[in-house]
Structure formats: structure tokens, C-alpha cells
Amino acid sequence: MSTYLVPVDFSKTADHAAKYAARLSFAMTNSKIILLNAYYVSEYESILPTPDLIVTTDVHIADEITRRLEALEKLKVKMLEINPKAEIDVYLTRETILRSIIERVNREEIELIIIGSNGKKAKDESDIGSNAIKISKSSPVPVLVVPPKADYQSIRKAILACDFKKVKEVIPMHALKNILSKHALELLVLNINSGDVIDLKEEHFLHEMLKDFSPAYHYADHPDAIKGIVKFAKNEEAQLIIALPKKYSFFESLLHESVSQKLTIKSHVPVLLLKD
Known part of the structure; x- marks a missing residue:
């Protein structure tokens, strides 16, 4: 059975990711979805009042x-x-939320974590979307990040973004x-040449591996x-971008607010973050 973990905080961003997961489960037989919400109250919150002079009492916690x-x-x-x-x-x-995700992954066999990424107009809407990078760095299993405009499509074509450097590692x-x-x-393997000379030895390793x-x-x-990867994915009508975030630099830039229009706004393509 394929089990998908979907952390939610009841924002539009998280709801969109949950609905994407439902469509994915429809396409995949023998699958299960776990909806996870984390309600953490710190010791500080339970002692001191909020700016609205509300104390987080046991009754308040139970109601919440x-x-x-x-x-x-x-x-x-x-x-x-x-x-x-x-x-x-x-x-x-x-x-x-981070501890909750890790504990759930350690408790049962999770195949994929599905989270939504915040768009430019909703960048402060979802705590989960705002912490996509932190979740991805800590997660021991692959994470699928779903942009706001990404509707589920049957995955027929995927782009593997790779810079042909230290491919074995x-x-x-x-x-x-x-x-x-x-x-x-x-599978389409894409190398975006930003001026660096391609290492032919590394290129050969990659061909052998794949x-x-x-x-x-x-x-x-x-x-x-x-921009080059997003443009290529759009031209090829791909349904998925696969990122290889060993150092996370690529993925961090994908979800950084300053480039949100490049992927999380303009792109209809989800990004799969793979980890061994």
C-alpha cells in the first residue's frame, strides 16, 4: 500500500495540497492518505496572555x-x-509540525509527503507552506511540493533537473x-548550462546510472x-519536476519568496524532492 502524509493547517494552500492528494490516490490503487494537523502550545503561551489579553487555558485548548x-x-x-x-x-x-511529521514517518511506512507551497499573494497564509524548505530538509522520505495553480494530471512526463556534477553522490x-x-x-534529463563546462566523465557516469x-x-x-527549468517543463508539457537537493540550494531557490513567480505562481508543475 502507498501511504501519503499530508500536513494541513486549514489554509487554502494546505487544502489544495490535500485535494491534490485525493486525486493522486484515485489514480493510484491501494493507497492511503493521512491528514495531519499539529496543535502545539508552548509553555510560554500557557503562562502569559496573548496580545489580545487571552490566556491559553485548558478549556481553551480543549475547545481548539x-x-x-x-x-x-x-x-x-x-x-x-x-x-x-x-x-x-x-x-x-x-x-x-516538524516533530509531528518526523514521528509519523518513523511510526509507519510513508511513501510520500505532500505539501502546498504558498503563492506570492498568499505567502503568509500557510505556516506549512512557509516552512516547506525546513520540512524538506528534515524529511527522510520524498516530499512533493504542489504550487497553488498545480491541478492533478496523470504523470506521463517528468523533468529531472541535474547539473552533471558529482552525480554519484x-x-x-x-x-x-x-x-x-x-x-x-x-524521463527527460535537463542540464541548464550557466556557463560551466560539462564534465564528460560525470556525464558518462550519469548515462550509466540512468x-x-x-x-x-x-x-x-x-x-x-x-527560469530555464520552468520554461523547459512548460514547453515539454511535463507533469512533474524532479529536484535533487543534496545541498538544497536548488530547492531553496525554487521556493524562496523572491522567485515565487518563477515556479509557485507561474508553474502548474509540482516539484518532487527526492532523498535516499
Whole structure:
């Protein structure tokens, strides 16, 4: 069974990611979705009043837990409207979102974490969207980041963005094979040349590593690597961009506010962050 973990905070960003997960589960047989909401109250909050002079009492906490559980059930109903046969579990934890995600992943076999990325107009809307990078860095399993305009499409073509540097150390082959073995998709490997000379030895290593998947190799010149990748994905009508974030520089820039228009606003393509 494929299990998808979807952290939610009841924002439009998170709801969109949850609905995307429901459509994905409809396309994938024998799958389960876990909706996770984290309600963490620090010691500081339980002692001192808020700016509105409200003290977080036990009664307040109990009321908030009830409200959140009801919101989780409402979201579950919306997802079942998309996929009536979906198996959906809801969980409310009292830890921080990051700790909650890691604990859930350690407790059961999660195949994929699905989160929404905030768009430019909603950059402060979702705490989860704002912490996409932190979640991705800490997650031991792949993370799929869904931009606001990304509607679910059957994955037929994926772009693997790679700079052909230290490919043996950078490419998470186990995770990549796991994804590609479950989807009959066309793989396009893209190198964006930002002025660096391609290392032919590294290029050969890459061809050997990926030969079982019969990918097509493409080379493009673009001063802005992210714009180049997004443009290529759009021209090729790809349904997915696969990022290899060994050092996270590429993924961080993808979701950084200053370049939000480059992917999370203009792109309709989700980004899969792979890790071994």
C-alpha cells in the first residue's frame, strides 16, 4: 500500500495540497492518505496572555482541539467527494509540525509527503507552506511540493533537473528507482548550462546510472537556471519536476519568496524532492 502524509493547517494552500492528494490516490490503487494537523502550545503561551489579553487555558485548548478535529473531518469529506473510495485517516498531534511529521514517518511506512507551497499573494497564509524548505530538509522520505495553480494530471512526463556534477553522490538512485518503477513515464534529463563546462566523465557516469530508464537528454543555455527549468517543463508539457537537493540550494531557490513567480505562481508543475 502507498501511504501519503499530508500536513494541513486549514489554509487554502494546505487544502489544495490535500485535494491534490485525493486525486493522486484515485489514480493510484491501494493507497492511503493521512491528514495531519499539529496543535502545539508552548509553555510560554500557557503562562502569559496573548496580545489580545487571552490566556491559553485548558478549556481553551480543549475547545481548539475539538474545532481542529471537526475541521479535519470536514476536509476529509471534501476529499471523499473527489475520491469516494479513498482511505483517509485524520490525526491531531500536540507537537510542532516538524516533530509531528518526523514521528509519523518513523511510526509507519510513508511513501510520500505532500505539501502546498504558498503563492506570492498568499505567502503568509500557510505556516506549512512557509516552512516547506525546513520540512524538506528534515524529511527522510520524498516530499512533493504542489504550487497553488498545480491541478492533478496523470504523470506521463517528468523533468529531472541535474547539473552533471558529482552525480554519484548527488543522485538518490534508490528513491528515483522507486518512483520510476511505479509510473510508466517518459524521463527527460535537463542540464541548464550557466556557463560551466560539462564534465564528460560525470556525464558518462550519469548515462550509466540512468540507462535502465532510457531517458532523453536535453541541454539548454539560460542565465537563470530556475527560469530555464520552468520554461523547459512548460514547453515539454511535463507533469512533474524532479529536484535533487543534496545541498538544497536548488530547492531553496525554487521556493524562496523572491522567485515565487518563477515556479509557485507561474508553474502548474509540482516539484518532487527526492532523498535516499
